[in-house]
Amino acid sequence: MKTEIKICILGLGYIGLPTAAILANRSYNVHGVDVIPDVVDKINQGKVHIKEPGLNTFVKSAVFSGKLKASIKPKPADIFIIAVPTPIDEDNIPELKYVFESTQMITPYLKNGDLIIIESTSPVGTTEKIRDMVQKINPELTSIQYAYCPERVLPGQTLKELIDNDRVVGGITPEAAEKAREFYSTFVNGTIFITDSRTAEMTKLVENAYRDVNIAYANELSMICDKLNINVWELIKLANRHPRVNILRPGSGVGGHCIAIDPWFIVSSAEDDAKIIRKAREINNYKHLWVTEKINNLALKFQNSYQRKPRIACMGIAFKPNIDDLRESPALQIINMLIKQGKDVLVVEPNIQDHESFSLIQYNEAVNLADIIVFLVAHDEFKDIKIPDGKKVIDVCGIFE
Numbered sequence: 239m240k241t242e243i244k245i246c247i248l249g250l251g252y253i254g255l256p257t258a259a260i261l262a263n264r265s266y267n268v269h270g271v272d273v274i275p276d277v278v279d280k281i282n283q284g285k286v287h288i289k290e291p292g293l294n295t296f297v298k299s300a301v302f303s304g305k306l307k308a309s310i311k312p313k314p315a316d317i318f319i320i321a322v323p324t325p326i327d328e329d330n331i332p333e334l335k336y337v338f339e340s341t342q343m344i345t346p347y348l349k350n351g352d353l354i355i356i357e358s359t360s361p362v363g364t365t366e367k368i369r370d371m372v373q374k375i376n377p378e379l380t381s382i383q384y385a386y387c388p389e390r391v392l393p394g395q396t397l398k399e400l401i402d403n404d405r406v407v408g409g410i411t412p413e414a415a416e417k418a419r420e421f422y423s424t425f426v427n428g429t430i431f432i433t434d435s436r437t438a439e440m441t442k443l444v445e446n447a448y449r450d451v452n453i454a455y456a457n458e459l460s461m462i463c464d465k466l467n468i469n470v471w472e473l474i475k476l477a478n479r480h481p482r483v484n485i486l487r488p489g490s491g492v493g494g495h496c497i498a499i500d501p502w503f504i505v506s507s508a509e510d511d512a513k514i515i516r517k518a519r520e521i522n523n524y525k526h527l528w529v530t531e532k533i534n535n536l537a538l539k540f541q542n543s544y545q546r547k548p549r550i551a552c553m554g555i556a557f558k559p560n561i562d563d564l565r566e567s568p569a570l571q572i573i574n575m576l577i578k579q580g581k582d583v584l585v586v587e588p589n590i591q592d593h594e595s596f597s598l599i600q601y602n603e604a605v606n607l608a609d610i611i612v613f614l615v616a617h618d619e620f621k622d623i624k625i626p627d628g629k630k631v632i633d634v635c636g637i638f639e
Contacts (some may be wrong), residue, residue, distance in 0.1 A: 244269065246315035246347070248340040250277055250308060252495065252563075253357060253389050254321035255286065256293055256396045262300030264425050269315060270308040271343070281308040289562040289589075292397050314347045317421060320368075321357045321389075323495070330502040330519075332361050341371050348372065350381040353417050357389055359442055359496065361503045365410055365435035385409040385418035386435045388442030393494070393561045404428040408438025446500035447515050452486050453497070454518035457525045460488035460634075464532075471639035490614045490634045491526040491568025493557025498522070498566040526568035529634050530575050533612055536630055537581065540609060550576060551584040551608035553601060554615025554635075555593070562589040569614035584608055588619045605629070613637040 243266065247258045250272040262268040272278050277287050284298035300306035312318075322336040337358050344354070354372070356365055365386045372379055386408045391399040405422055407430055409415025415432045422430050433441075456474070463470035474485045492498045501519050505512045533550065540548040557567035564570055576583050577596065584604040585596050592598060605611055605623055609630060613620060616635040625631060633639075 242267070243316040244314070245317045245319065246271065246312050246344065247319045247321060248312070248344065249320065249322035249336070249358070250281060251321070251323065252288055252290070252393065252396065253391070254319070255281070255288065255297065256290060256400055257319065257321060257357070257389075258306055259293065259296035259300045260397065260400055260425055262303065262305035263296055265305065268300070268306045269313045270306065271310065271312050271340075272308060273310060275310060278308040278310055281306075290396050291394060296397065312344045312347050314349070315352070317353045317355065318344050318348070319355045319357060324358045324360055324499075326499050326502050331506055332503050334360065334364065334367075337364065337368070338371065341368050342375070345372050345375045345379075348376070348379055348382060350379060351383075353383045353385065353414070353421070355418055355421075356384075356386045359388060359500055359503065360386070360439055361507050362436050362439045362443075363507075364439060365408070369410060383409070383411070383414035383417050384435065385414045386438040387418060387422065388438065390442070390445060393558070393563050401425060402427050405430045406433060406438050406441045407431070408433045408435040408441075410435050440504075443500050443504050446497045447504055447518075450492060450497050450501045450522060451514060451518040453488075453492055454521040456486045456488040457491070458521050459485070461525075461528055471636045475639075487636055488634070489525070489568070489616075490529050490572060492522040493566040493568050493570075494563065495565045498557075526571045526575075529568075529612075529614070529632075530572050532632060532634075533572070533576065533581075533610070534579070536610055536632065540630065544609075547582050548609035548630075549582045549584060549607055550610045550612060551586060551599075551604040552576070553586045553604070553611065553613045553620055553637075554617050555585060555587045556589055556615055556617075559616045559635075560589065560618055562587075564590075572612075572614060588617055 245266050246269045247254050248271045250270045258268045258270045280287050284301040286294050286297050320340045322340050325333050327333050365384050369384045390403055405426055407415055407418045419430050419432055460470045477483050477485055501515045505516050537548050552573045555570045584599050586601045586604045611629055612632045613635055616637050620637050
């Protein structure tokens, strides 16, 4: 496949922008599309709007070489990649409006022989719906190829993993799958596995549901151990000495753009059958409420003893350690609940400079000022903290274990 071909990427977020930058640095001509003008303007200046190690350098190089340009509108291309968000609504039903809007945006620019790749996490059958939508809008587009290829990257290592990780490519037809495989093979070092579009869509969902179920087991175990006065961290270490046991680490819940959302896509497609998957989601969604109640109980005891409200230092608001990503963060939900309840909260997050809703404080200062210290996220900065005498500590992420 020649790198002179043109690529149009819809969505310049956590996946779309790194993908665009990688492809442009591989000499592809990349036209990126985003509906937020400020994002487009920043990218065209060679700057980034998200925090990801190395991304700024990649984007700057791609833009200044003339290989990457951003706009609020698509342009004709040979390959169209849809990498827009797919959230869930208040009833946990997948919301595909951004995928469908992207499809409508690109259809006027399509020509027969083009390849459309959906990377957005999607319910089973979405790729086929995209095909049907395009053909309904323009029945003359009879030889468009449609494929699905989910990302499977870890925030903080996105650039490396987009290149090195194995990929699953599913086509509506074998020809579409092969054409997509040929494209990904030009910049992916990992093995590329070919299947049909429905299996590829489901692969992404079950990977994250698997993680969610295992985290739910750990979170449920932590609540049981708290009730039975057992150190859950010691228990997990001992249980994991079994050669076929690998219990994950509990936390304040589950966040992020994948694990906290994707299992609901399976539930929505097979509501009566996805019993364990649904229950795991419910357990992990409940965990932040359980943590909030635990904080409230300790705060009440403090207030009864000292006749004043305690200062509560909440350590970490990202959805996982050592990143700045706040999407679906259970720690953030806990903090918002405490503030809404009128608690005196000190908020710490070493990976971001400011937050639109509340002030941030340095972690050493927070530890000294607080009466109760709650470790919500196991950031590396917190592991060497010395707790002054007399401070009450709640550790839901095993920071000192």
